[in-house]
Amino acid sequence: MRKAICCVILILALQQGALAQPSVSAWGAVVMDKASRRVMFEKNAYASHSMASTTKIMTALVALENSSPSDIITVSAAAAAVEGSSIWLEPFEKMSMENMLYGLLLASGNDAASAIAQHIAGSESAFALMMTQKARDIGAFSTSFQNPHGLDAEGHFTTAYDMALITCTALENKTFANIVATKTKTIPWESSQWDRSLTNHNKLLSRYDGCIGVKTGYTKRTGRCLVSAAQRDGRCLIAVTLNAPDDWNDHTKMLDYVFGAYEAVQLCARGEIAAEIDINDCGCALRFEKDYITSLTSEEKSAVTVDCVIEKTSLPIAAGEVCGHADIYLRDDIIGTVNLIADKNVEKPDAFLDVYIRLIKELLVA
16 A cells, blocks of 8 residues: 555655646647747647638738848838738838838738738739748748738648748848847828837737737638747747737747756857867867757757768868858767858968978978
């Protein structure tokens, strides 16, 4: 009897020591480490589902890559009339791309999405093709866009995994990252004596420690969708839920779980010497271009290796020049790549002097 009680106590202690994966309301969900693109929590992560206004993450990314924030957009009558959430654009109103993007991402303006698409590609359908192609480029192969705003449409779908990949890429754009982290913003209203006052729909910006964005979404057919990002200890996690009745709590539980179950581990330090390059007896140290911090369990830390690949084969070398890269492996999978840069200038030696040195070496060997 005493043995049985001891076993029960031991089992309970082990259960309390390990973090249990949370139960979430979402139909589909994922948590991804931004640096490595590793999935650390998932539920139907690779199954297709519509995504409502989280579509606008890709809308903004394609817009930023194909325009300037200072571009002036003239709103068409068709864009002003798009149904659903709106920033009350008016036909022939003019607005900068930057302000339009705030209206798109904070207030989720469908009219802003349509105006942006028409400005860049001439039509929503042409812009949607650009969005789908960008998804392919990122590796989001299970995603298809039919419009820039996320209103329900046949053939408009993604997966939780793909949406996380898209968001990882979008957050690498500094303008996008700044906009989605903004809680409130005032933008002009041409025909009114008042400006437009925008409030970010993402409540996690105020509710969750370290949250830096990114986008909400909802239609009656799709349900509640949410993409969030949070930073702690030098790492960034992306959480996605599709059709989640209790999305705010889902994201809190998922992010808390991953931050607790995985450690922040720095695998590369900016400026640290990683390798040496030697070309014709002339060389220099190669240093990591940036820090690389990712999420690992205690067991995984011992399974990480860093493989330096030197690509530079000729002189001269300029200080700061990329001369190779370091591939970071977790067992057999690459979880990251960091450029290797030269720490000094290395000039090409005088041709005559080079020949002379070679002859001297050959004589010494002989």
